[in-house]
Amino acid sequence: MAADRTILHCDCNGYYASVECLFRPELREVPMAVCGDPDSRHGIILAKNELAKRYGVVTAETIWQAKRKCPELTLVAPHHDAYSRISKQINEIYGQYTDRVEAFSIDESWLDVTGSLHLFGTGRQIADELRRRIREEIGVTISVGVSFNKVFAKLGSDYKKPDATTEITRENYRDILFPLPVRDMIFIGHRAAETLQKVGVKTIGDLAGTEMEKLTALLGKAGQTMWRYANGLDDAPVLRPDEQEAAKSIGNGITFAHNLETEQDVRAGILALADTVGRRLRRHKVKCTVVQLQIKDPDLKVISRQRSLERPTDLSGEIAREAMELLCEAWPKGKPIRMMSVTGAGLVGEGAAEQLNLFDSGEDRARRGQLEQALDAIEGRFGRGTVRRGSLLNSDIMSDRKRPGEDR
Structure with a gap:
């Protein structure tokens, strides 16, 4: 049996809001949110800082909903050129630890550091060092999941925020992941989660324990994929930039x-x-x-x-x-x-x-x-x-x- 890989998923915390605070440090002291159109009460919240989060402000709600929760909320227009530039700087730091860096979005990347362990230490040690370096050199924080596959690494980075490392192993993944809501699983959308909950599949543990044939009948081929993910059987590689398929x-x-x-x-x-x-x-x-x-x-x-x-x-x-x-x-x-x-x-x-x-x-x-x-x-x-x-x-x-x- 091949040895397990060591995969990290690095996720910037409240990325758009964090970048805005780099240029306007006073925003760190007030509840603030980045939104598509600050002048419209129907604009959408794109990101929020930790202070706004404490008021219950959530991403994708409208400005008027957020203002109802936090009347003093400071609204900021997005600056996408800055987000792209700093994302590139962060990924350049990741690239100093492995050539297998696969961006999942502007603020998330997978890293396969299996071949780098003899240089930089364990997966957790690399994750902690990356958190320190990104915080000190860039000025934003990241949360990192460490695991033996991409899906569990992603769930690890989501598990504890901000500025945290969560390690999910073959020994502890059932304890950590199985109690989580099934909608927390990557690629399970709102409609699929509703379909699963109607047949009693409410947690990731329920999903792992459901017969694959039943999931296939419910959700087609996607049901098989979800079952494999929940049982830790994801074997997708972390792709180098030159291996990533161009968009069709x-x-x-x-x-x-x-x-x-x-x-x-x-x-x-x-x-x-x-x-x-x-x-x-x-x-x-x-x-x-x-x-x-x-x-x-x-x-x-x-x-x-x-x-x-x-x-x-x-x-x-x-x-x-x-x-x-x-x-x-x-x-x-x-x-x-x-x-x-x-x-x-x-x-x-x-x-x-x-x-x-x-x-x-x-x-x-x-x-x-x-x-x-x-x-x-x-x-x-x-x-x-x-x-x-x-x-x-x-x-x-x-x-x-x-x-x-x-x-x-």
Whole structure:
């Protein structure tokens, strides 16, 4: 039997809020939160500091909900360029201990330090040293899980915060993890957790003890994966940056605050989604050759449509136009829309050859590209939401949307 690996999962505590406090130390002394739109009571809380957390402020709730809990809450707009820059600095420190560093998000990374133990000590010793170095050299705190697989390491970093190390071993994982709610397991979403709880699977221990065949009947292949995770059988490797597969598509989807019924609301929804997709394509320096659209009505009926493009694009306006044409062809006018996603697929590099279009001069297209890049630069400097399309200014279609709540 092969020896166990030693895997760390490092998670920055209240990352966005912690970075803001680096530039404005006075924010450490007051309850504060980073939110997408501080001037709107419907803006969403993206991160909060420990003082705000004590009032019960949680990620992904609206500003008015947070203010009701903590009237003195200080609100701060996000600065995504700073978050990206400091994330890179943190991962460079991780890279001094192993070449197997796999980013899970802007503030979370897995490290496989199995091959480094003879240099730096045990997994716990490395975790404690990383916590000290990140705190002293960067100025933010991290929580670290140490275990023999990626899933348990992730659960370990979540187990105790802030600035803590939790070691989950083959000897103690049942004692630590089995009493936890099943929704704490990585990749188990709200709907899957509800389905499991209906059949009495309320904890990770319940999940581990349920027959795999029953879970498969309930949740399909995902049920098998959940059972393996709960029983400590995850064997996925921590990938080096050069081993990580390039994205095959970039998309964005959302369940709206209320059903979209008017053409104005539908168009606003598509524009908002396409803006995000285009911005991410440009950030990754790729273009899409296919636009995909998925729509769900209030009865949860879903349709999916896609269209190949005449030439690759990373322009939000072109993606929105194609998505709108797909919608007009496939969805009856006035029929309510509850959820919608727009995706750019068939990704190619920026230098991919393009077929010329006689009716759209390269000069016009280049000008549109320069405009969208300028908007990217503004948002990168001053935060997302700084610039909005005129058609979205008076729209409240996404006011109270729930976003997956990572504690950034």
